[in-house]
Amino acid sequence: MTRPTTLTPAEAVSRAIRTPRHAGAPAVVAFLTGGFPDLDTFVEHAVAVSQVADVLEVGVPFRDPMADGVTIQRASHTALDRGASLARILERLRARRGELGCPLLLMSYLNPLLARGLERLHDEAFACGIHGFIVPDLCLEEAEEQVARCREAGLAFVQLAAPATPDARLARLCDASSGFVYAVTMNGTTGGAHAPADPLPHLRRVKRHAGALPVCAGFGISTADDIAGLQGVVDGAIVGSALIRAIEAGQDPADFVRALRPAASRQETSR
Amino acid sequence: MTSLDPNPISAPPQEHARPDARGRFGAFGGRYVPETLVPALERLERGYAEATASAEFQAALVRELRQWAGRPTALTRAERLGTAWGCELWLKREDLAHTGAHKINNAVGQALLAQRLGAKRVVAETGAGQHGVATAAACARLGIPCRVYQGSLDVARQAPNARRMRLFGAELVPVDINGQPGTLRAAIDEALRDWVSDPDGTYYLLGSAVGPHPYPRIVRDLQAAIGREARAQLLDATGQLPDAVVACVGGGSNAIGSFHPFVGDREVALLGIEAGGDGRRHGATLTRGRPGVLHGTLSYLLHDEDGQVLETHSVSAGLDYPGVGPEHSFLKDSGRADYLSVTDAEALDALQEVCRLEGILPALETAHAFAGARRAVTDLRDRLGRTPRILLTCSGRGDKDLGILEDCLGTGEATR
Numbered sequence A: 001m002t003r004p005t006t007l008t009p010a011e012a013v014s015r016a017i018r019t020p021r022h023a024g025a026p027a028v029v030a031f032l033t034g035g036f037p038d039l040d041t042f043v044e045h046a047v048a049v050s051q052v053a054d055v056l057e058v059g060v061p062f063r064d065p066m067a068d069g070v071t072i073q074r075a076s077h078t079a080l081d082r083g084a085s086l087a088r089i090l091e092r093l094r095a096r097r098g099e100l101g102c103p104l105l106l107m108s109y110l111n112p113l114l115a116r117g118l119e120r121l122h123d124e125a126f127a128c129g130i131h132g133f134i135v136p137d138l139c140l141e142e143a144e145e146q147v148a149r150c151r152e153a154g155l156a157f158v159q160l161a162a163p164a165t166p167d168a169r170l171a172r173l174c175d176a177s178s179g180f181v182y183a184v185t186m187n188g189t190t191g192g193a194h195a196p197a198d199p200l201p202h203l204r205r206v207k208r209h210a211g212a213l214p215v216c217a218g219f220g221i222s223t224a225d226d227i228a229g230l231q232g233v234v235d236g237a238i239v240g241s242a243l244i245r246a247i248e249a250g251q252d253p254a255d256f257v258r259a260l261r262p263a264a265s266r267q268e269t270s271r
Numbered sequence B: 001m002t003s004l005d006p007n008p009i010s011a012p013p014q015e016h017a018r019p020d021a022r023g024r025f026g027a028f029g030g031r032y033v034p035e036t037l038v039p040a041l042e043r044l045e046r047g048y049a050e051a052t053a054s055a056e057f058q059a060a061l062v063r064e065l066r067q068w069a070g071r072p073t074a075l076t077r078a079e080r081l082g083t084a085w086g087c088e089l090w091l092k093r094e095d096l097a098h099t100g101a102h103k104i105n106n107a108v109g110q111a112l113l114a115q116r117l118g119a120k121r122v123v124a125e126t127g128a129g130q131h132g133v134a135t136a137a138a139c140a141r142l143g144i145p146c147r148v149y150q151g152s153l154d155v156a157r158q159a160p161n162a163r164r165m166r167l168f169g170a171e172l173v174p175v176d177i178n179g180q181p182g183t184l185r186a187a188i189d190e191a192l193r194d195w196v197s198d199p200d201g202t203y204y205l206l207g208s209a210v211g212p213h214p215y216p217r218i219v220r221d222l223q224a225a226i227g228r229e230a231r232a233q234l235l236d237a238t239g240q241l242p243d244a245v246v247a248c249v250g251g252g253s254n255a256i257g258s259f260h261p262f263v264g265d266r267e268v269a270l271l272g273i274e275a276g277g278d279g280r281r282h283g284a285t286l287t288r289g290r291p292g293v294l295h296g297t298l299s300y301l302l303h304d305e306d307g308q309v310l311e312t313h314s315v316s317a318g319l320d321y322p323g324v325g326p327e328h329s330f331l332k333d334s335g336r337a338d339y340l341s342v343t344d345a346e347a348l349d350a351l352q353e354v355c356r357l358e359g360i361l362p363a364l365e366t367a368h369a370f371a372g373a374r375r376a377v378t379d380l381r382d383r384l385g386r387t388p389r390i391l392l393t394c395s396g397r398g399d400k401d402l403g404i405l406e407d408c409l410g411t412g413e414a415t416r
């Protein structure tokens, strides 16, 4: 993939969402748990999925994942039991960086990042193909330093907006976000046990506040129909637990992501 | 006899006005949570400020603490134990409070707060089960539906408390982690996930001085009744302050409640006792950990070089938490309080001595405080050049531990 040199990594993420491989359908952000089912298979999956997804999100496994449901918890434990760590995940990504077909975001709870050292991570990010970060337990108030540091480096720092977020706060949140705004479809954890009555009003609200920044919806999105239902409402959809479940069931993750496209446009288009 | 403070939640003196507006105790504390919980925590912070300013709320709390929970609790001079150890020993008897531990102080206060905030249900985590029992009891009394998460290892080893929770009408949910029987940490993971799925209708009644702001402050304020009463009672009885205040530290609620009213008394040493476990595996967060973020707060933490939280162990289910309240991290780094750890074996040994000499069966958690105090006497005596006066918080009673004690000590004559 070629990128005009003037584009920062954060802008490259925004552009990948705004101009997805399949015009006329929401962009697909595919989530893989780093090191799941094991480090070697994971990095093969990452390369393959990055050829069909618009953005790849890699989650650093953590034993106490506050915002995640059973599926990602289970994948995280498996990965850790098989020797995954942030250092090893970065090592694998660095080795295959040139083969990644779309921008890569690193999703992690704060503690593994702190243990590695935030400054060091920013230096490493480029070499590993990392375009930015999503840190679900680093809420706006605690994130100021991170937001500033990412902005300086041109890296994305994606903020999450919840249904419970009041309007005034949502405005500040969108201001601080870069890459895109992650609109959480519901109160709850990833995987979506508690499906919302109707997430669309909240998603429209986030879209209104986000201005020029694209918006992706996440939590509980698992099928092509779910994604088709977001067309015209938000710019992209994040698929995580469903993809992990597919891998657990022995399905090819790239095929699974391909099948999330509207039936008419499943033929690959290159950018 | 000391009477109850008419304003059980009173503002601390200005110089100790911690946490700051961002929930920081020095570098520690804060609010590291998913966005979904932020509005709920802000609501809680506002609701708590309004409640503490309300004479009506304070009166209701005083009434419940006095008529239902049994405050003030006694201060007992432990003559025989003191003689054996070479100190003047005073026990603040939280074991005599309703449901058998200090946990009730916090549960009553927060259950009233939940009611005031219009919560439809309460969720709580519990380790040893004392916080679960206290919460279940308080919710029964106020008519609020209650669900308690407890690690399945703890459900088994603290079975009497599991039964009590169910009798009080609480729904008890045993928690496994990664297919293994869980402990307190897994219970908190699960309670947080429950709360995230209904942050508006659910009140999370956190049981120790841990978690995101404002919990460490709320729990500290509610538990400070321990230290405030004891300070007045000891002054009444002896005209003197203690040379040292000693308490066990799991998440740190009975210890911070005991320490806080003495923080300004520079001549009073503050000593927290952690679980040294079997020596290899332990729960000695402050003595052997380093700062990190878990369950919403920045504090000392037991984690590996990758930032993964470590497995812990203690004979006491209430002390095996890998984190600790942020105010303790602050007190440690500022040098105001000291922390040491004692092993399972030392705690079991001290427990038997307390039983024999004082006719008090302390909880296994509390037994750590006794073992730590016993070890600290020599140092104190050397430093002061006289017999030290020690105030020890007897955080709870050991009825819940009879099963474990039987396993560890045998059924008949205890071995010494």
Ligand SMILES: Cc1ncc(COP(=O)(O)O)c(C=O)c1O
Pocket (backbone or CB within 6 Å): B101, B102, B127, B128, B129, B130, B131, B207, B208, B209, B248, B249, B250, B251, B252, B253, B254, B255, B317, B318, B319, B363, B365, B366, B395, B396, B397
């Ligand atoms: C009797 C007793 N003491 C102490 C503790 C430890 O908690 P904390 O450190 O919050 O006082 C517990 C917790 O379960 C307990 O039951």
